[in-house]
Amino acid sequence: MIKLKNISKYYQSNSLILNNINLTINKGEFVYLVGPSGAGKSTILNLLLKIEEPTSGELFIDGVSLLRLKDSKIPYLRRNIGVIFQDFKLLPKRTVFENIAFALRFYNYSRSRIRRQVYQVLDLVGLTTKLDCYPTELSGGEQQRICIARAIVNNPQILLADEPTGSLDPETSWEIMTLLSKINMRDTTVIVATHNRGIVDDIRKRVISINKGAIARDEEQGSYNS
Amino acid sequence: MNSLFFYISEAVIGMKRSIVMMLISVITITISLFIFGVFLLISLNLNNIANSINSNLxxxxxxxxxxxxxxxxxxxxxxxxxxxxxxxxxxxxxxxxxxxxxxxxxxxxxxxxxxxxxxxxxxxxxxxxxxxxxxxxxxxxxxxxxxxxxxGGIIAERMQKFSYYIKILGLILVIILTIATLFIVVNTIRLTIINRQNEINIMQLVGATNNFIKGPFIIEGILIGILGSLGAVIFLKIAYTFLIIKCNKILPYIPIVQNKLEINIILVSVILLGIILGILGALLSLSKALKRYSFNKVK
The missing domain is CATH 3.30.70.3040 (Alpha-Beta Plaits)
Structure with missing residues (x-):
């Protein structure tokens, strides 16, 4: 499904971000990317979204080489990948419904179909009552759930989460991670870049530990520390 | 059809959010196009006078x-x-x-x-x-x-020369005004783009194509162009009607062009120029904006 082959990434200042990463993630897997800040976790996510390009190496999703993907095809790649952020990135001047429907706009769906899909996804994250609220009226955990709803509303095969619990309290973090597990059970590949030791140790999944741009450890049912 | 409706509603939202710049753009376009129209009308009339002199030379x-x-x-x-x-x-x-x-x-x-x-x-x-x-x-x-x-030979000749210089002068002025107007339109739409940087980023991340992202801004440009040029057309109509009345009183022997078709061609070209200015402004401000944002970091 996702394959990184000898991926390296330098910046112009010669600082090494990723050093010869080899990694395969299968369809339907749940993977934690762990490691200290600046280890290169976010860079891997950026490479998968083709926001950044690797300096060398090859990168495939479903057998398609991202390096050979034309710029004009990037949108179609991204429609298959949902993204969740630490700071949610919801649009403050739009309602919950509008925020989620945002991701469906360019499909030329009918209004009723958009309504139905938004409602279904809100049902999944448990926030159907907040349809007409503005993000500022919601708690952090609720905002993150809306962000998740937006990420999965068009049923992507891959879900990327960059520090999804970074600004949430432990209890809410737990709820969010449970939600991500639930989404994973629908056969969506989930990749979570996180610092959250408690979560990683409690919900045991595959753990890939990145340190100084290299894979330090890759363990099924792993913990935060080896 | 769905997305056209979306573009228009988004464009209106964008214009409301930066209403002051939007108004400045509209007024600038009105002024520039008004001057453009005045030159067209003057040269139309000078040519008309020259022709009428020439034809019964x-x-x-x-x-x-x-x-x-x-x-x-x-x-x-x-x-x-x-x-x-x-x-x-x-x-x-x-x-x-x-x-x-x-x-x-x-x-x-x-x-x-x-x-x-x-x-x-x-x-x-x-x-x-x-x-x-x-x-x-x-x-x-x-x-x-x-x-x-x-x-009438000399007068006709002079009239034609004068009309030629007026045309050249008008052309130079219109070019300068067009550039200035374009600059203001570009900045107005860029303001909307900056206002919506987050939205553009998110749209790009959820898989919107560049054309889809451009849509509302181009519509915004077109709307600004139409509003501005309509203003110019209204002022031109008023000024020209006033001129016809005045001229008939003071200089009755000067044949002012009252042919509706010729005047309407000028007014339509004013509106078209306004729309072109709007679209061009939008495209110019977008060419930079989309490049800048498409490789923006997620975090």
Whole structure:
């Protein structure tokens, strides 16, 4: 499904971000990317979204080489990948419904179909009552759930989460991670870049530990520390 | 159809959010296009005047009061012998006056004079207007009979030259104004883009194509262009109507163009230029914005 082959990434200042990463993630897997800040976790996510390009190496999703993907095809790649952020990135001047429907706009769906899909996804994250609220009226955990709803509303095969619990309290973090597990059970590949030791140790999944741009450890049912 | 509706509603939201810049853009376009339209109308009228002079280019020889009937027919024969003279028509002073009164009915000249104040005259047509100056100088040699020789050639020529310079001046002004206007439109739309940087980023991340992202901004440009040019058209209409009324009073012998078709062509071209300005402004501000944001970091 996702394959990184000898991926390296330098910046112009010669600082090494990723050093010869080899990694395969299968369809339907749940993977934690762990490691200290600046280890290169976010860079891997950026490479998968083709926001950044690797300096060398090859990168495939479903057998398609991202390096050979034309710029004009990037949108179609991204429609298959949902993204969740630490700071949610919801649009403050739009309602919950509008925020989620945002991701469906360019499909030329009918209004009723958009309504139905938004409602279904809100049902999944448990926030159907907040349809007409503005993000500022919601708690952090609720905002993150809306962000998740937006990420999965068009049923992507891959879900990327960059520090999804970074600004949430432990209890809410737990709820969010449970939600991500639930989404994973629908056969969506989930990749979570996180610092959250408690979560990683409690919900045991595959753990890939990145340190100084290299894979330090890759363990099924792993913990935060080896 | 769905996305067109979306583009328009997004464009309206964008314009509302940066309403001051939007108004400045609209006003700038109105002013620029108004000046553009004024130059077009002036040059249309100058050309019209030149054409009307050219089309009845003929020589008028006004005769002295003292010229007798026999002298008159002698003179006529002499004129007909000149090179390039095709025809000579005699107009008596009374007929000339009747014609004049009829041509300018709004001046109420009917009972102003008992006798015609105009002189007797010959109207001379040429087979080729090119030789008009030769014929004129020949006519001037009949000093004892000729009061004055007049022909429209020089005026027509000057009018055409003047109209040409006005066109060039107008063109230069329009180019400068267009650039200035474009600059302001670009900045207005860029302001909306900055306002919506987050939205653009998120749209890109959820898989919106660049064309889809551009849509609302291009519609915004078009709306600004239409609003601005409509303003210009309204002012042009008012100013031109006012001019026609004034001109008929003060300079009644100047033929102002009142042909609806020609004027409407100018007004439509003003609106088209406004729309083109809007689209161009949007595309210019977007070409930078999308490049800048597409590889923005997620975090």
């Amino acid at each position: 003929e020589i008028k020889v006004f005769l002295k009061e003292t010229v007798t009937k026999t002298e008159r027919s002698k003179f006529k024969q002499a004129i007909l012998k000149l090179d390039h003279v095709k025809k000579v028509n005699y107009t008596s002073k009374n007929i000339a006056w009747k014609k004049f009164v009829k041509e300018y009915p709004h001046l109420n000249l009917d009972n102003l004079f008992e006798n015609s104040p105009l002189p007797n005259s010959f109207t001379i047509g040429l087979d080729n207007n090119q030789y008009i100056l030769n014929v004129v100088s020949n006519l001037k040699t009949f000093k004892s009979w000729v009061e004055k020789v007049s022909y």
